[in-house]
Amino acid sequence: MEKVSLAEGFDAFDEQWSPRLVAEPNDHAVKLAKVEGEFVWHSHPDTDELFFVHDGTVTVEFRDRDDVTLRAGELLVVPSGVEHRPVADEEAQLVLFEAAGTRNTGTTETERTQTETERLNVD
């Protein structure tokens, strides 16, 4: 049974908007993502998505409600089906918790769509 250090995990890759899988509790996935700039608008019809900021600041924008700005140590659950767009002025480190197999761009298909999520082995 291997523990995961978030700091070591984030040190292990550089690519932005390219989540890495670090743990799979039950039928869910914990992923690390480095983000900067604006992502694409998308929603996930079948899963809530938990955002937890490990470092930096991330604003989660919504079409139909107030944006929510998350700083390090803050989390937000975006309900399934709610269109959202994460935005970060500077590079931020984001932990995602969502159903296993969730696609990063939800039902939106763009050049940023990740079809497979690389597993990061850190301990």
Add this chain to the structure above:
Amino acid sequence: MEKVSLAEGFDAFDEQWSPRLVAEPNDHAVKLAKVEGEFVWHSHPDTDELFFVHDGTVTVEFRDRDDVTLRAGELLVVPSGVEHRPVADEEAQLVLFEAAGTRNTGTTETERTQTETERLNVD
């Protein structure tokens, strides 16, 4: 949609070994717990349990494998059915992620068994 600050959440209660519910993504629960000393040996037959240390140091002891010591920023998934006991020499702040309705002492019944989990409202 309300964000949760882990720091504000942990500031909002004092009781040890008394997890507070802060978010419910899908059919799961995110709970905050202050822990110090030895908990009871227990296991959860129906859910993995993710431990994430927000502050301090927590050792997760096992009957049948090496103990794992988690420091702030480290996480561990304890598989369902695996008997374990969290231990902390000094008070530590632990974030738990597990199936909704999971009992803190699993299949073990003690004076520490929590039948209802109080919801913490922090934003």
